[in-house]
């Protein structure tokens with residue numbers, strides 16, 4: 001385990017269970033966002049996201065979930081994600097440990113090629129839990145979204161006396177629409193399951209206050225810590241992979257170098273100088289090749305609930 005500390009932002013490169021058990025005090029965290037491997041066969045830099053059996057995966061998850069619940073302050077909140085097929089087990093397990101207040105669907109569109117012989121997965125589930133439903137942070141005013149009835153359709157509520165226009169804003173419901181992180185988006189990092197900044201902004205704004213401590217045990221590209229910092233919260237991020245940890249060091253701690261190695265973001269293909277010099281024929285061949293790869297994923301990758309087809 002390696003610890004990198006910078007101002008109010010801690011980064012651990014290590015195993016989540018080990019760090020939670022040995023480095024984090026019980027009852028010390030305001031908000032935990034956990035986005036673990038989903039057990040669907042993604043490749044996290046060579047670490048295969050697949051356990052031998054469902055029971056093995058769930059046993060591992062129950063262990064870190066218990067630890068997360070212990071680390072929360074009495075007023076703390078816990079957001080947790082996994083694939084659609086494992087969320088029912090998480091839900092049933094957590095019911096006896098913590099209060100589940102919302103079952104959120106993060107819904108997205110896919111502009112790429114989708115499954116043809118079954119209904120492709122277009123959402124990921126998120127549980128929103130609190131330790132004490134009578135005492136928790138929920139800054140509803142900070143996350144309001146447009147209410148179309150009032151703001152666009154300008155309808156009047158005639159059930160009121162006197163009749164009144166509908167509100168222009170509302171607290172979002174439990175279906176959230178945010179685009180997935182795409183290759184061409186400025187926030188994109190080289191990681192297979194990076195979560196959008198917008199998703200974490202809603203969660204952190206709603207369920208924490210400035211200076212609160214936000215923890216993410218499976219940080220990946222450290223979106224949680226990055227957003228926590230932007231919003232004036234403290235952060236703790238844990239990630240097992242060294243390369244992903246370097247993304248966090250650059251993104252959160254703004255380090256440009258680690259042990260003599262430059263921590264630059266990998267340039268995108270269209271940012272590389274000689275990309276412009278590529279002949280039309282080469283780019284035509286590239287397009288065909290990508291299409292073949294995408295098609296073969298769609299045809300054969302039935303197991304992967306979550307694959308991304310367009311980059």
Ligand SMILES: C[S@@+](CC[C@H](N)C(=O)[O-])C[C@H]1O[C@@H](n2cnc3c(N)ncnc32)[C@H](O)[C@@H]1O
Pocket residue numbers: 014015016017035036037038044047191193194195196217218219220221222223224238239240241244
């Ligand atoms: C679903 S991704 C998280 C993505 C992240 N939310 C983001 O926005 O980039 C899960 C991450 O957990 C990491 N991981 C896998 N096993 C781990 C473990 N035992 N301890 C800590 N991190 C682990 C993987 O390397 C991967 O980056």
